[in-house]
Amino acid sequence: MDSVALFLFFLYSSNLFSSSSSGETLFLSPMLSSDKKISCATCHDPKNYFQDGKKIAEARNVKLLRNTPTLLNLKRYSTFSWDGRNVDLKSQILNPLLSHVEHNLNENNIKKISNLINSDANTIEQVANYLEDYLINLNFNKSKFEKFKLNETKLSRKELRGYKNFIELGCSRCHTEPNFTDNIFHKTLSMNLKLVRSEVDGKKIYTPDLGRGNVVDGVEYIGAFRTPSLFNVMKTPPYMHDGRFKTINNVLDHYNSTRLLARKITKKEKTEIISFLFTLTEEVEAE
Amino acid sequence: MNSKTQAQQTEQPMRFLSNFFIYFLSVFATIASAQTMQEFYVKTSCGETKICTAQIENNQIFCPAIKGICPNIPDCKKSHLEEVPLVYTQINVTITKNNSPVKDVNIFENSTNTLIGKTREDGKFDLYAKEGTVIRIVEPKYGLQSKIFTVKRTSDKAPLGKKMLVGDGGQVGWTL
Numbered sequence: 001m002d003s004v005a006l007f008l009f010f011l012y013s014s015n016l017f018s019s020s021s022s023g024e025t026l027f028l029s030p031m032l033s034s035d036k037k038i039s040c041a042t043c044h045d046p047k048n049y050f051q052d053g054k055k056i057a058e059a060r061n062v063k064l065l066r067n068t069p070t071l072l073n074l075k076r077y078s079t080f081s082w083d084g085r086n087v088d089l090k091s092q093i094l095n096p097l098l099s100h101v102e103h104n105l106n107e108n109n110i111k112k113i114s115n116l117i118n119s120d121a122n123t124i125e126q127v128a129n130y131l132e133d134y135l136i137n138l139n140f141n142k143s144k145f146e147k148f149k150l151n152e153t154k155l156s157r158k159e160l161r162g163y164k165n166f167i168e169l170g171c172s173r174c175h176t177e178p179n180f181t182d183n184i185f186h187k188t189l190s191m192n193l194k195l196v197r198s199e200v201d202g203k204k205i206y207t208p209d210l211g212r213g214n215v216v217d218g219v220e221y222i223g224a225f226r227t228p229s230l231f232n233v234m235k236t237p238p239y240m241h242d243g244r245f246k247t248i249n250n251v252l253d254h255y256n257s258t259r260l261l262a263r264k265i266t267k268k269e270k271t272e273i274i275s276f277l278f279t280l281t282e283e284v285e286a287e
Numbered sequence: 288m289n290s291k292t293q294a295q296q297t298e299q300p301m302r303f304l305s306n307f308f309i310y311f312l313s314v315f316a317t318i319a320s321a322q323t324m325q326e327f328y329v330k331t332s333c334g335e336t337k338i339c340t341a342q343i344e345n346n347q348i349f350c351p352a353i354k355g356i357c358p359n360i361p362d363c364k365k366s367h368l369e370e371v372p373l374v375y376t377q378i379n380v381t382i383t384k385n386n387s388p389v390k391d392v393n394i395f396e397n398s399t400n401t402l403i404g405k406t407r408e409d410g411k412f413d414l415y416a417k418e419g420t421v422i423r424i425v426e427p428k429y430g431l432q433s434k435i436f437t438v439k440r441t442s443d444k445a446p447l448g449k450k451m452l453v454g455d456g457g458q459v460g461w462t463l
Contacts, residue, residue, distance in 0.1 A: 085427075095428055207433050210400075214393065214425045214433070219400045 022119050023134025026127055029117045032097075034104035040096075040131065043068045049235045055243035062101045065209050067243035070236045071135055072282060073229040076179035082225045082241040083212045084185060089136070093128045143231060144279040149178075155279060162276025165269045170262045171255075180230035180280065185212040187223045188260060189240065211241065231280045248274055374440045378412040378424060389426070397421040397435060414438070 026032055028046075030039040038059045044050045050071035057064040066082050079085075080092035096102040105113070105124055114121045121127045145163075147153040155163065166172055176182045213222035225241040239245040245254065252270050255261050265273070380389040388410025394403045398421060405427070406412045416422065416438045426432040 099428060210425075213400050214395075217400060217402045222400055 022121065023130035023132070025117055026119055026121065026130055027134055031113055031116045032103060032105070032127070033113075034100075034109055038103065044071050049232055051236050053237065055238055059102065064101075065207075066241050067238060069228065070232055072138070072140070072232050073179075073181075074135055076181060076229040076231065077226075078183045079226065083215050084226050085215045089132050090128050093131050093135075094124065097124060097128065140282040143282045145276075148279070156275070158272055158275045159279050160276075162269075162272035162274070163279075165265070165273050166276055168262060169265060169269075169273075170260070171273075174227045175230050181227045183226065185221060185224035185226050187225075188258070189223070189244075189254075209242070230277060232282055233280060234274070234278050235281055248277065374416060374418050374438050376414045376416070376438055378406065378414055378422075380406050380410045380424065391427045393425045393427055395423040395425065397423040 027040045027044075030036055030042070032039055042059050043052045043057055045052055051068045054068065056066060057068040069082070074080075074089060079087055080089060081095075086092040086095065097105045105127070107124060110124050110127060111122050114127070119127075119130070121130055142150075142152075144153060144155070144159075148155050166175075174182050174184070174186060174188075210222050212224040212226070213219070215221075233239075234248065237246060237248070239248065239251050245251045249270065252265055252273065256265050378392075378394060380392045381387060382389060388406070388408065390406055390408050390410060392406040392410070392412075394405065394412055394414065395401060396403055396416070403414070403422075404412055414422065418438055418440050420438045421435060422438060423433060423435045
């Protein structure tokens, strides 16, 4: 009995059956797809701040419409996807799992796949639960800016000037603290009703990407996308919903050409803002 | 005397029944007409026109609020309404390679970006719209595919017994 109790205690205290570790296994395994070729990490690479660094998402023989967002800022959002179509994280996770252009899972194939990965998830719902648990429990080291706000560290003069410019120029109107997103949908790019090309199985599909306007009523939402959080922004290029800007400099140049800011940004202010944005980088804790 | 009385006696219940039946029919007809649902073009106080499914009761027309199609209109009087024939189009969205229906496809009236509805489990949606209305239907998950078509009548038949015309443009086959 003692040895049984000891064994059970060992099992309980090990992470073998914790949902976070199951979630990580599922997240990393390419077996979690009908053709065993793509994993969640294919597009959301943990070594690359949980994104792929590409202009638009592509996996296997699919090119989708939009830039892959990082998964590091999930706790900062009230809706998910660039157009906010998913009101909670679980629905967002289920979308690519069930989509036949991405993981292409269903209740028929999930049990077999789970066995291959040695996971105890027997339904799509369980898979989504484990993944959600894994993602919301990712541990980070606080960013320099957050430590600064807690008086745990100081920002350099350049970083402080950058922060001041960030506020004075009006960037903080949409990229509001503490999450550096207001979770609202804005049109900050010229309304692009041109057809955007995506590809599935070699077939090109052309469609205008109307953003939030394809999800809810109202002409004001045509071309509107959710403000992304700026945490980790310096590590997750390219930028905007369609990845059109390769660097933050390009983004700042774009805003300089609009009337969205309080005034034009000078070259010096740009470098200061970029220094400040670096302070929003979080480092994922090593396992 | 007796036979006449008997005839009278037989006739009276019959007349009563007949009268009752006529009365019942007239009441029924009144009720039926009192609660007729019809599609109208409604002019709101700010000059907008919207398609509104209105209820007629006692010659008064009430426009209940229908989200996305008819804004909240406090009691519309008959003089404000124009009866406009609407075109019925059945939207039918399927995946091309296997004909499976696509549920929850968003259907917008394009000029105002008004979300009219979504396709059902069978991939279908019954659309009633004025001829010339531009409709946009959008794939729900990624917005990867969409179609725009203009409501156009193809027939003068009114298959549903209303002042409806049949339209086309609703068949959509998607690759996803």
